[in-house]
Amino acid sequence: MNMEEKKENKSQAVVEVIDSGPLKISGNLLLKDLKKDITDNSGEVYLCRCGRSGNKPYCDRSHKK
Numbered sequence: 001m002n003m004e005e006k007k008e009n010k011s012q013a014v015v016e017v018i019d020s021g022p023l024k025i026s027g028n029l030l031l032k033d034l035k036k037d038i039t040d041n042s043g044e045v046y047l048c049r050c051g052r053s054g055n056k057p058y059c060d061r062s063h064k065k
Contacts, residue, residue: 022046022059031057 013027025031026044045058052062 018046021063022049 013025013029016024016026018024024044024046028043029045030041031045047057048055048059048062050063052065053060054062
């Protein structure tokens with residue numbers, strides 16, 4: 001296994017579209033901003049799709065209001 005294959009295996013994630021809700025992304029992931037700074041390296045994040053979140057890019061459940 002070469003270096004690229006190893007790197008690809010380490011960054012696998014599952015993206016789930018939640019009906020009328022956020023994107024749930026789980027797995028071994030790194031979330032980076034436009035400057036390529038690491039903003040999250042947890043195993044699970046919920047990203048806003050509605051545009052109402054006060055904590056973008058994360059969902060704060062504003063879509064429920």
